[in-house]
Amino acid sequence: MINKRPKIVILDDEALAFFDTSRRFQLDQIGDVDHYRSAARDQDELIARLAGADALINIKKSYLFNSDLFDDLPQLKIISYFGIGIDHFKISKEISDRVLIKNTPGVSAGEVAEHAFALLLGLSKKLLVNDSNTRQGIWLQQDNLGLQGKKIGLVGAGDTATAVNHLAKAFGMETCMWTRCPSADRAETLRTHFVELDVLFKTSDVISLHLPLFPNTRGMITRALLKSMKPSAFLLNLGRGGLYEEKDLYHALKNNWIAGAGLDVFENEPLNQHSPFFEFDNVLHTPHIADRTPECFERGMDMVTNNILNYYLVSE
Numbered sequence: 001m002i003n004k005r006p007k008i009v010i011l012d013d014e015a016l017a018f019f020d021t022s023r024r025f026q027l028d029q030i031g032d033v034d035h036y037r038s039a040a041r042d043q044d045e046l047i048a049r050l051a052g053a054d055a056l057i058n059i060k061k062s063y064l065f066n067s068d069l070f071d072d073l074p075q076l077k078i079i080s081y082f083g084i085g086i087d088h089f090k091i092s093k094e095i096s097d098r099v100l101i102k103n104t105p106g107v108s109a110g111e112v113a114e115h116a117f118a119l120l121l122g123l124s125k126k127l128l129v130n131d132s133n134t135r136q137g138i139w140l141q142q143d144n145l146g147l148q149g150k151k152i153g154l155v156g157a158g159d160t161a162t163a164v165n166h167l168a169k170a171f172g173m174e175t176c177m178w179t180r181c182p183s184a185d186r187a188e189t190l191r192t193h194f195v196e197l198d199v200l201f202k203t204s205d206v207i208s209l210h211l212p213l214f215p216n217t218r219g220m221i222t223r224a225l226l227k228s229m230k231p232s233a234f235l236l237n238l239g240r241g242g243l244y245e246e247k248d249l250y251h252a253l254k255n256n257w258i259a260g261a262g263l264d265v266f267e268n269e270p271l272n273q274h275s276p277f278f279e280f281d282n283v284l285h286t287p288h289i290a291d292r293t294p295e296c297f298e299r300g301m302d303m304v305t306n307n308i309l310n311y312y313l314v315s316e
Contacts, residue, residue, distance in 0.1 A: 119262025153204030
């Protein structure tokens with residue numbers, strides 16, 4: 001009996017990562033590939049593209065994958081997507097038991113760590129204000145903040161937080177971390193120590209958030225935690241916007257509870273052009289681009305391809 005070749009659908013390949021490449025060649029060896037460059041205009045078009053699909057490569061997070069969508073895709077066995085967050089999947093346990101969802105863990109850890117320090121250096125050296133003043137002919141030599149000897153508290157202990165921990169050591173910073181699963185062996189390996197969340201917020205000079213958005217992490221950074229921070233401390237968020245109520249962060253900035261914030265993620269994206277955060281010159285905003293480098297993208301595309309290849313090689 002000859003096994004049916006799987007139908008593999010590639011969505012949203014605007015960058016042509018699978019056009020005339022070795023990745024596409026490898027997928028063609030194991031299945032029949034439908035390749036789409038543009039995003040589907042609506043749910044009906046998306047379902048039409050995925051009709052009969054056994055495997056899906058999702059390059060961009062353009063769609064919400066909910067249980068209703070999966071009900072129309074009974075053949076689907078695996079989704080491989082570029083990224084680490086899973087907040088665009090809203091599915092039942094029955095669906096998660098039927099469909100294997102594979103991401104690209106650790107793919108952007110180095111890039112996001114670099115971006116965290118870009119934001120931190122921008123804040124500590126007051127780059128936004130100093131650049132603006134200098135362009136206007138205002139030669140104001142104000143003090144800035146050195147990072148050596150300061151403590152950075154990392155909320156999360158995954159690949160990205162680990163990469164930030166490594167960079168922080170290069171800057172001569174002390175580090176501490178919070179995780180629900182602390183380990184003495186891991187703390188020794190990382191040359192850090194694990195602390196309770198309230199201790200981290202009270203004692204750190206910089207706090208950097210590196211958590212996914214789950215029901216148990218949504219809103220976990222409370223107003224009380226923000227108020228407990230040192231008035232000289234900075235908050236960085238490179239995890240997800242929903243980790244705190246944005247009105248609470250606004251209140252913390254407005255009342256000078258903290259010295260500033262560097263934000264790459266927001267509750268609603270794209271960020272509203274009338275965002276109240278724009279009134280602060282001690283807040284740096286970037287449009288969720290911490291991982292947007294060609295190198296990261298290429299690694300990610302190799303990983304999403306290998307997720308599909310490994311699934312079918314193991315299955316055979």
